[in-house]
Amino acid sequence: MQSKLASTRFAKSRYGSKVLYWVGIVLANSLIGIAFWTKSQHDPVLPYFVISNAIGLTACFISWLLNRITKRPIGVVPRVLIVAPLAVVIGVEITARTIGHIPSLIEHAKLATWINFAPSFLVAAACVSLFSLFYQSAQMRATLETERREAAELRQSETAARLALLQAQIEPHFLFNTLANVQSLIERDPARASAMLDSLNRYLRASLGRTRKPASALAEELELVDALLHIASMRLGDRLRYRISVPDALRQLTLPPLLLQPLVENALLHGIEPAIDGGEILVTAKRDGAMLELSVIDTGMGLGHNKNLHGGVGLSNVRARLNSLYGEAGRLTIVNNTGAVGGVYGPEGSSLAGDATAPSGSALLDAPAAAASLAAGTRTFNAARGVTATLRIPIR
Structure with missing residues (x-):
């Protein structure tokens, strides 16, 4: 164009x-x-x-x-x-x-x-x-x-080809991991293997025709992330609990496809899976002026557990795509959690896995607000350990 x-x-x-x-x-x-x-x-x-x-x-x-x-x-x-x-x-x-x-x-x-x-x-x-x-x-x-x-056209073509290559490297990563999980379940738990294949089909249907577009609605990206986390929760069972808490007003904003998913994969691979007791993942979004901030918070092992946490193929590709698409305006940061309390989950005892609908008024809380919510019977997301990966990009 x-x-x-x-x-x-x-x-x-x-x-x-x-x-x-x-x-x-x-x-x-x-x-x-x-x-x-x-x-x-x-x-x-x-x-x-x-x-x-x-x-x-x-x-x-x-x-x-x-x-x-x-x-x-x-x-x-x-x-x-x-x-x-x-x-x-x-x-x-x-x-x-x-x-x-x-x-x-x-x-x-x-x-x-x-x-x-x-x-x-x-x-x-x-x-x-x-x-x-x-x-x-x-x-x-x-x-x-x-x-x-x-x-100029040559530079644009080279950039598009480089972005397509980076995106193609991200997509098979999740697909191959899921197929390996299905293969491991076929003999010992055929029913779970079949259910996981059904979830994989749901993911592929959601991503078909979407991942090759230059831009995607945040709601569509969250749908893919929800499918990914649902598949992971089937494999990890009680070791994984997750929540997607994003205001409806932000869900129609557009962003390049497959920027958020690698952050979730990273949280699963380096945070939740190595932890004996697993952990929780919270996906949030907020608007800061002309910028959109997407955060993936996990209560897994943290940065000290894995020195290669910053240098995986998925995150390296995300950084390369940010640089090509936004220059210095796009940024990805990964920091250890310091005991801050994440966002409101919902009434205690409610099912968390697979629930991608944020309750009214859901937001990040400070410690006093979290204590008040606990007293009122609301479960909070305690990010006393683990990692927060934040993606900050301009709103277009």
Whole structure:
């Protein structure tokens, strides 16, 4: 789309330059004709206007034709020596046939000498020189603009290809892990294996035709994350509890696909799975001015457990995509939790796994608010350990 807009702007720019160029040629011809008209005694101005433009425009046409035939640039002096005499003869003939006569200043020359044709020759030479200068300048500008546009399109294509490669590296990661889990369950628990395959089908249906789009609604990304966490909860059982707490007002915002999912995969792989007693995952979103903040909070092992937590393929790809899409405006941070309390889950005893609907008023709480919510019978998300991964991107 951007390349089409650039091509349209380029075409309009070239068209505008050509119009200005020909207007300038006609004005220059007219000024030369008026200059010669001032040398005559009683002639009207129109014949001089006509003959100067006839000679000048003929010179431009012959010069253009010469460029088409030779396919290479010709110097100004050779061009004048070739084009000017032809332009004078043809221009005089055009004037005579157009208005029935030629100006007396030209007519009195009677083809006697080249000196008598000096005024007409001067008109033709000036027009040829102007045409040559304008033509060469326009050609240089057009060449530079074309090279600039092609370079921009090449950079855009390279960026799109790089982003597609990074995205393709993210997608199979989850798929292969899930298939391995299904394979391990086939013999010892066929029913769970079948249920996991059903959940995988739900995930693939949700992602089909969506992951290849340049942008996706946050609600769609949350649907994919919910499917991923549901599959993981089937495998991990009670060792995984999760919550997706995102206000409805933010769910229609758009973002590049598959930026959030790797953060959830990272929380599962490095936080929840290595922990003997598992843990909890909270996915939240908030708006901060013109920025969207997406957080994945887990109560797993934390940064000290795995030195490669920052350098996995999934997170590396996310950082690379952020840099390509947003430059310094996009940011991914991963920090250890420090005992802060996350967000409200819901009434104690309610089922948490698979519930992706945030209760009214759900938000991140500080410690006093969390204590008050506990006293009121509301379960809170205690992030006293584990990791918070926050994705911060501009809202578009």
